[in-house]
Amino acid sequence: MTHSLEELGQALLARAKRAGAEAADVIAVRGTSVSIEVRKGRLEHAERAEGTDLGLRVLIGKRQAIVSVSDTSERTMDDMAMRAVAMAREAPEDPYAGLADPAQLAQGWDLAALELDDPAPEPEPAALQADAVAAEAAAMAVAGVTQVSDAAAAYGAHDVYMAATNGFAGGYRRTSRSTSCVAIAGAGTGMERDYDGDSRTFQSDLRDPAEIGRTAGERAVERLNPRKPRTGTYPVLFDERISSSLIGHLLGASNGAAVARGSSWLIGQLGQQVLPETLSLIEDPFRPRVAGSRPFDGEGLPTQRRAIVENGVLTGWTLDLASARKLGLASTGNAVRGAASLPSPANWNLELTQGSASRADLIRDMGTGLLVTSMIGSTINPNTGDYSRGASGFWVENGEIAYPVNECTVAGNLRDMLLRLVPGNDAKAWHSRVVPSLLIEGLTLAGS
Structure with missing residues (x-):
């Protein structure tokens, strides 16, 4: 007999309490995936996977432990609960561990508005x-x-x-x-x-x-017949395909876990300008049909639309409950977790303010420089923001693409780079991260 995820989750919580847990939460995931690869018009590889994963976190005082399984039998769930409680009793105390207060929990969400589930049948x-x-x-x-x-x-x-034992339940x-x-x-x-x-x-x-x-x-x-670009200082245009990586570095530095560890180049910048004043970075977990949308976070708190950067100014950190407690702040409802991992802060859908110039306009305006279409490797200093990445793309001369380039390195400092962003208008609205092509003047290129 196949039990529903709700039945499995509630049964696991009951077992945890019987085993001695003072508090507990559970995540249950049931998935199906099908992938097909072809080569020369013929089937090369086909894979189908189905399974159910259960993750149980138990707390005894300020001690916590997490156990995950992919077997939903009664015996396995009994063992799982007892093992988690035994582990928690031996775990070191974490003063910031704990479930959400019931008053913080999400209520009355509208799943239909998010359109997370395509009603069409699974494709053959x-x-x-x-x-x-x-x-x-x-x-x-x-x-x-x-x-x-x-x-x-x-x-x-x-x-x-x-x-969770605090009363939250949803899926x-x-x-x-x-x-x-x-x-x-x-x-x-x-x-x-x-x-x-x-x-x-x-x-x-x-x-x-x-x-x-x-x-x-x-x-x-x-990309055929590439050359190495000239070493020097030039404007660099990050193509829309890879421009979101720049915003990703900003998000990583504004992540509450990094800030709480003291390993963020944005420490001390709250309320300060980190982007041009014409730009805002908006997080919106309520966009229909988008991968990052969700009605609640991994700790049962309501998600929210918020400005991470507003008119160029950094307004706050991205927080789960633990990082918020460490910093003396309130969670922003950004916890993620898997069956085998504790909650941690992460971002949902993001949108950077677009500009009025097209990608072609930016290429024309940059004169001589580099259009980056792919990047490999990275050396990012989390404390200083020093940035260095391998890149390839196209060399631009007199405002026109001249030839493909590879084997070069783009370097700068993220704090300075982000303040000089010039956005295009070519962002794709259906992406979880809606970021246009981004032009930055005065970056160091190491080539020939």
Whole structure:
């Protein structure tokens, strides 16, 4: 007999209390995933996974422990509860551990408005294969493409249920559908690769697989015969595909866990300008059909729309309960957790203010510099914000793309870089992180 996630969660909480837990919470996740990969028009790999994971956290005073299993049998859940309580009794005290106060808990959310679950039936493997084949064929049809290293399509559905002894209980279902393609152009040591892909909550929103394959092929061909750029100080335009990584560094530094550890270059910057005054960074967990949307966080607190940066000014940290307690603040409802992990702070959907200039306008205005379309590796000093990353893309001369470049390094200091951002207007509204292309003057390039 298959039990519902609610039945499993409540049964596990009851076991934890009988075993001696003073407080406890549980997360139960039941998921299905299907992925198809093709090569030369034929099936290369097919995988289907189904399973249920349970995670139990118990607290005894200020001591806590977490245990996870993927077996939902009665005996396993009995052992799980007893083991978690035994571990908690031996754990060191954590003065900041604890469940949310009942008054803090989320209530009355509207799941239907979030549209997290595509009501369409799970696609047949043949339909996934057809999408992967279409993407591969479109990439191979691009002149100069010599092979496709990866063409894939996938589907996933996950049900999540959470409950705790403080009275919280809630769950939701989330679906995803994706298509991707990696194309290779050229031959021998002159081969170059690039990709394109799309991932959506609803199948009907997914981009056409032929468009994805064609774009991957065109991007790969454009990268042929790269050169190293000249070493020096130049403007750098971070393409929309990778510009969100810059905002990711800002989010990492404003994460409450990093701030509480004292390892953030934003310490002391609360209420200070960290972006140009024309820019705001808004977190919105209520956007329909977007992967980062959710009605409550991993501790049962309501999520909220908030400005992390407003008119260039840093307004607050991203906090779960533990990091908030360490800093003497209130949680922002940003806890995430998995079956085997304790809650920790993380961000949901984000949107950076867009500018009025197109990507082409920014290329024209930068004169001579680098358009970055991909990045590898990173050296980021969390305390100072010193930044150095390997990059490739295109060299711009007199406001026009001149030739592809690779094997170069972009360096600067994030504190200074972010204050000089000039945004484009090309952000994709369906992404969880809506960030346009970003131009920054005066970065150091190490090339030839």
